[in-house]
Amino acid sequence: MTRVFVPRDSGTLAVGGERVARAIAREAEARRLPVEIIRTGSRGLYWLEPMIEVETSEGRIAYGPVAETDVAGLFDADFLAGGPHAKRLGLPERIPYLARQTRLTFARCGIVDPRSLDDYRAHGGYRGLARAIAVGQAQVIETVTKSGLRGRGGAGFPTGIKWKTVADAAGPQKYVVCNADEGDSGTFADRMVMEGDPFMLIEGMTIAGFAVGATKGFIYIRSEYPHAVAAMEAAVAAARRGGMLGGRIAFDLEVRVGAGAYVCGEETSLLESLEGKRGIVRAKPPLPAHHGLFGKPTVINNVLSFAAVPFILAEGAQAYADFGMGRSRGTMPIQLAGNIRHGGLFEIAFGITLGELIDDIGGGTASGRPVRAVQVGGPLGAYFPPALFDTPFDYEAFAKRDGLIGHGGVVVFDDTVDMARQARFAMEFCAIESCGKCTPCRIGSTRGVETIDRIIAGERHADNLAVIEDLCNTMKFGSLCALGGFTPYPVMSALTHFPEDFGAAPRLQAAE
Amino acid sequence: MPAYEPWSGDRATEIIRQHADRPGATLPILHALQEAFGHVPEAAVPLIADALNLSRAEVHGVVTFYHDFRREPAGRHVLKLCRAEACQAMGSDALAARAEARLGVKLGETTPDGRVTIEPIYCLGLCACAPSAMLDGEVIGRLNAARLDGLLSEAQR
Numbered sequence: 001m002t003r004v005f006v007p008r009d010s011g012t013l014a015v016g017g018e019r020v021a022r023a024i025a026r027e028a029e030a031r032r033l034p035v036e037i038i039r040t041g042s043r044g045l046y047w048l049e050p051m052i053e054v055e056t057s058e059g060r061i062a063y064g065p066v067a068e069t070d071v072a073g074l075f076d077a078d079f080l081a082g083g084p085h086a087k088r089l090g091l092p093e094r095i096p097y098l099a100r101q102t103r104l105t106f107a108r109c110g111i112v113d114p115r116s117l118d119d120y121r122a123h124g125g126y127r128g129l130a131r132a133i134a135v136g137q138a139q140v141i142e143t144v145t146k147s148g149l150r151g152r153g154g155a156g157f158p159t160g161i162k163w164k165t166v167a168d169a170a171g172p173q174k175y176v177v178c179n180a181d182e183g184d185s186g187t188f189a190d191r192m193v194m195e196g197d198p199f200m201l202i203e204g205m206t207i208a209g210f211a212v213g214a215t216k217g218f219i220y221i222r223s224e225y226p227h228a229v230a231a232m233e234a235a236v237a238a239a240r241r242g243g244m245l246g247g248r249i250a251f252d253l254e255v256r257v258g259a260g261a262y263v264c265g266e267e268t269s270l271l272e273s274l275e276g277k278r279g280i281v282r283a284k285p286p287l288p289a290h291h292g293l294f295g296k297p298t299v300i301n302n303v304l305s306f307a308a309v310p311f312i313l314a315e316g317a318q319a320y321a322d323f324g325m326g327r328s329r330g331t332m333p334i335q336l337a338g339n340i341r342h343g344g345l346f347e348i349a350f351g352i353t354l355g356e357l358i359d360d361i362g363g364g365t366a367s368g369r370p371v372r373a374v375q376v377g378g379p380l381g382a383y384f385p386p387a388l389f390d391t392p393f394d395y396e397a398f399a400k401r402d403g404l405i406g407h408g409g410v411v412v413f414d415d416t417v418d419m420a421r422q423a424r425f426a427m428e429f430c431a432i433e434s435c436g437k438c439t440p441c442r443i444g445s446t447r448g449v450e451t452i453d454r455i456i457a458g459e460r461h462a463d464n465l466a467v468i469e470d471l472c473n474t475m476k477f478g479s480l481c482a483l484g485g486f487t488p489y490p491v492m493s494a495l496t497h498f499p500e501d502f503g504a505a506p507r508l509q510a511a512e
Numbered sequence: 513m514p515a516y517e518p519w520s521g522d523r524a525t526e527i528i529r530q531h532a533d534r535p536g537a538t539l540p541i542l543h544a545l546q547e548a549f550g551h552v553p554e555a556a557v558p559l560i561a562d563a564l565n566l567s568r569a570e571v572h573g574v575v576t577f578y579h580d581f582r583r584e585p586a587g588r589h590v591l592k593l594c595r596a597e598a599c600q601a602m603g604s605d606a607l608a609a610r611a612e613a614r615l616g617v618k619l620g621e622t623t624p625d626g627r628v629t630i631e632p633i634y635c636l637g638l639c640a641c642a643p644s645a646m647l648d649g650e651v652i653g654r655l656n657a658a659r660l661d662g663l664l665s666e667a668q669r
Contacts, residue, residue, distance in 0.1 A: 014653030046640035185596030259578035276538030278577035338601035343640030
């Protein structure tokens with residue numbers, strides 16, 4: 001029986017992965033060849049999707065991007081034995097894009113069967129939890145703290161300190177909540193983990209529950225990710241059947257689905273939503289660690305934060321902290337997206353520069369035109385021009401240049417982009433998604449759209465530039481959460497680095 | 513194309529009862545109702561309020577806060593076009609304009625014959641295969657004008 005691996009990642013399905021899988025099954029049956037198709041996650045080399053792999057004596061051989069119409073030809077070329085074909089990519093680990101990465105969190109993604117607990121165990125799964133139970137609660141928190149892991153959702157708060165606060169909080173009922181409301185454009189790492197290696201997230205959350213004394217966890221997944229929801233639900237059910245949730249492990253999980261509100265990626269808004277309410281941001285303090293879900297002490301972390309924990313426990317804090325720079329320790333799963341030739345997931349130690357990521361690894365734009373702007377960190381992240389491509393991927397280095405790394409999304413634009421329009425969109429998006437609780441965000445975003453419209457129209461240009469700057473300051477310092485507070489980043493960075501796009505167009509004074 | 517049940521208060525009550533004991537049950541209930549009926553009719557609000565011991569105003573507030581919950585049925589097919597930055601960088605604005613022009617409706621509207629609803633969506637996590645879309649729950653990447661026309665023809669049938 002030859003094993004053929006076809007991803008079931010949404011990115012693969014979106015470009016015809018299902019049809020390819022069916023064609024392989026059909027063709028194998030017609031040719032009476034014994035083939036077992038295993039559905040995996042994606043390796044994250046999206047320009048090569050659908051990328052299929054076949055198990056041979058030399059290891060797995062990859063082919064891609066495979067179209068449904070390529071399948072008969074692949075059989076003719078004896079791809080089941082790794083035969084030569086125009087789409088043959090060789091051993092995936094030797095593809096430079098993959099070979100240059102340091103995959104700690106994404107070590108298994110694209111390799112294992114995300115529905116098989118046995119496969120997870122066979123690839124090193126649950127060693128972290130075993131170690132956690134062996135060393136005890138205090139030592140787990142100490143290890144996570146020493147690893148230097150910071151919240152991968154965007155805020156970058158030290159995970160170990162958060163856990164310690166919850167562990168020290170009194171109360172018979174505590175919760176662990178996973179923020180899987182990955183709403184930032186340009187990001188998909190959480191989705192890939194859930195679709196490709198969901199047991200790692202379950203293990204990370206179980207370790208958190210053990211460390212802080214919580215018996216119940218929730219994974220809040222955005223509704224735009226139906227495949228991730230299905231994959232997580234299947235994995236939770238498999239973990240229960242296999243005795244790794246509920247029963248002898250004093251921790252159980254429930255998957256909950258969001259309902260299309262970007263603001264629910266903000267942790268307190270997410271908690272409100274989990275409680276069945278409108279996703280309105282809460283004022284902090286009190287912190288969720290003291291007063292979280294249903295008023296109980298709650299650990300709330302991003303998917304990637306929990307997903308990093310099994311490695312840290314299994315291999316030790318130092319093995320993780322050895323990677324990185326300054327106060328940004330470990331690896332960051334960076335997502336290259338938008339107008340980029342080689343878009344995909346690139347996990348690497350902190351410190352790589354933006355220029356290396358976009359030019360060397362990403363291969364420049366997909367359109368072949370020059371890169372003009374790069375938005376890092378989602379819709380609330382700053383736009384950087386190529387002049388800032390020497391910025392290393394590091395929380396502090398980006399902050400120093402009035403930007404943020406956020407959840408690690410990098411969206412590339414070519415020279416056809418109109419930056420005034422992008423600035424306007426940032427305000428418009430904030431207006432659409434504002435929860436409405438605080439005035440700077442609710443009103444400021446709408447006034448921001450109007451003001452940028454006036455600037456574009458050339459109406460009292462200098463005055464309106466002063467207004468937008470003032471408005472951005474008010475939003476930045478007066479908003480309750482990052483939605484209103486960070487919307488100024490894309491707006492101000494567009495104004496600062498691309499003033500020519502906001503140029504004083506001659507005011508239309510024609511006979512109207 | 514999903515087939516929805518006609519509205520029935522008894523059936524709604526039964527669905528609500530299945531989820532009512534879960535902590536923070538409002539969203540799971542609303543999702544389940546929308547899955548059954550295709551939208552959350554006004555008549556469902558007092559039933560949910562009653563089951564969860566909330567005021568109607570509170571339930572109304574939740575239904576209207578979230579973009580997902582429909583208060584009216586959608587068209588027979590729903591095409592969601594991603595409008596977020598990664599897709600913008602790959603020309604999604606032009607695709608949205610093309611869809612609007614071909615169907616003669618704006619994003620957020622349904623064609624007069626009730627066949628197609630087009631909606632904006634902010635990120636499907638397919639940002640490395642942009643521009644992206646979703647037709648009746650199926651994800652679509654690397655969208656271009658020709659593929660969009662194909663999807664629209666499929667949806668208009």
